[in-house]
Amino acid sequence: MIATESLSKRFPRVTALDRLSVDIGAGVTGLVGANGAGKSTLIKILLGLSPASEGRAEVLGLDVATRGATIRERVGYMPEHDCLPPDVSATEFVVHMARMSGLPPAAARERTADTLRHVGLYEERYRPIGGYSTGMKQRVKLAQALVHDPQLVFLDEPTNGLDPVGRDDMLALIRRIHTDFGISVLVTSHLLGELERTCDHVVVVDGGKLLRSSSTTDFTQTTTTLAVEVTDTDDHPDGTRALREALHARGMTVEDGGGLPGAGHILLLTAQGEDTYDLVRDVVADLGLGLVRMEQRRHHISEVFRSSDEERKEAAGHVS
Ligand SMILES: Nc1ncnc2c1ncn2[C@@H]1O[C@H](COP(=O)(O)OP(=O)(O)OP(=O)(O)O)[C@@H](O)[C@H]1O
Numbered sequence: 001m002i003a004t005e006s007l008s009k010r011f012p013r014v015t016a017l018d019r020l021s022v023d024i025g026a027g028v029t030g031l032v033g034a035n036g037a038g039k040s041t042l043i044k045i046l047l048g049l050s051p052a053s054e055g056r057a058e059v060l061g062l063d064v065a066t067r068g069a070t071i072r073e074r075v076g077y078m079p080e081h082d083c084l085p086p087d088v089s090a091t092e093f094v095v096h097m098a099r100m101s102g103l104p105p106a107a108a109r110e111r112t113a114d115t116l117r118h119v120g121l122y123e124e125r126y127r128p129i130g131g132y133s134t135g136m137k138q139r140v141k142l143a144q145a146l147v148h149d150p151q152l153v154f155l156d157e158p159t160n161g162l163d164p165v166g167r168d169d170m171l172a173l174i175r176r177i178h179t180d181f182g183i184s185v186l187v188t189s190h191l192l193g194e195l196e197r198t199c200d201h202v203v204v205v206d207g208g209k210l211l212r213s214s215s216t217t218d219f220t221q222t223t224t225t226l227a228v229e230v231t232d233t234d235d236h237p238d239g240t241r242a243l244r245e246a247l248h249a250r251g252m253t254v255e256d257g258g259g260l261p262g263a264g265h266i267l268l269l270t271a272q273g274e275d276t277y278d279l280v281r282d283v284v285a286d287l288g289l290g291l292v293r294m295e296q297r298r299h300h301i302s303e304v305f306r307s308s309d310e311e312r313k314e315a316a317g318h319v320s
Helices: 040-048 068-074 088-100 106-116 132-148 164-181 192-198 237-249 276-287 302-319
Strands: 002-009 016-022 029-034 054-059 075-078 151-153 186-187 201-206 211-217 222-230 254-256 268-269 291-300
Touching: 016 040, 016 054, 016 201, 016 211, 029 040, 029 164, 029 192, 029 268, 040 054, 040 075, 068 075, 075 132, 075 222, 088 106, 088 132, 132 151, 164 186, 164 192, 186 192, 201 254, 222 237, 222 276, 237 254, 237 268, 237 276, 268 276, 276 291
Parallel strands: 029 186, 029 201, 075 151, 151 186
Antiparallel strands: 002 016, 002 054, 201 211, 222 268, 222 291, 254 268
């Protein structure tokens, strides 16, 4: 769907993209990076709206440097910032955008009604956009990106400014764009957790460079770390501590489950094969504790950032 080869974009004071080479296939792909990482710049280059300084890129097999107009016919774009006219209704605006994309009047009206229904804006479609909530405005922006039935959509920070419920609704909607209509999605966010849940594939950029590109399942692959949680008992009012001490006594290295939900009651230890499970089970039973859970931990995407930060700090340390 998208391929870039050593793509760079330099502004006078900053390099927004730095020799980025990445291949993105069909499905829902998350483009994640902190503010200023170069996400919006990449989208503008892929749409043929902004020229690259170096390198090349293709979208749907079309060269972005020469085929921008054709790319924009086949790709929908939801920009990050508010860009909606306040005085017109969602219907008027989306019909206008459909006409701009080349749909005849009747088809534009029909597609607009269908798309607004799909994004959950049907009831309010004749009210002026100026009176809409942030969530409703985001849906109008999404509808105009979808109205001409594109093969691919670029969604730039679609959950920006939404409350947690609004975020979840938007993420579910994004997933359905692919499952219900077969449209592939490139969605940007600076929030890792939401991409972990929504995307098939995640591309991580940092300072305009590619940090990692892999399937979400690869990101969240299981580790050799076991998370163990036990109950307290009358004999052991702090069951977690009792277990930690007992495992220590058997030569195991045990850490507190710091960043995990319910932290404090969770112990982390490295599994040395199947025997570790049996050992933990036996120690828990000997102490008379209840075993709430014992599971292999999964990686979180945020760890990719943490380890790259650590690498940077380490590199800086070596220089100084
Ligand atoms: N037109 C421009 N002129 C000069 N610098 C720019 C321009 N557009 C972007 N930049 C700079 O390029 C870098 C990358 O910006 P970009 O908007 O692509 O980041 P982003 O990852 O989309 O972050 P955000 O979500 O905050 O928009 C930033 O340092 C930004 O200040």
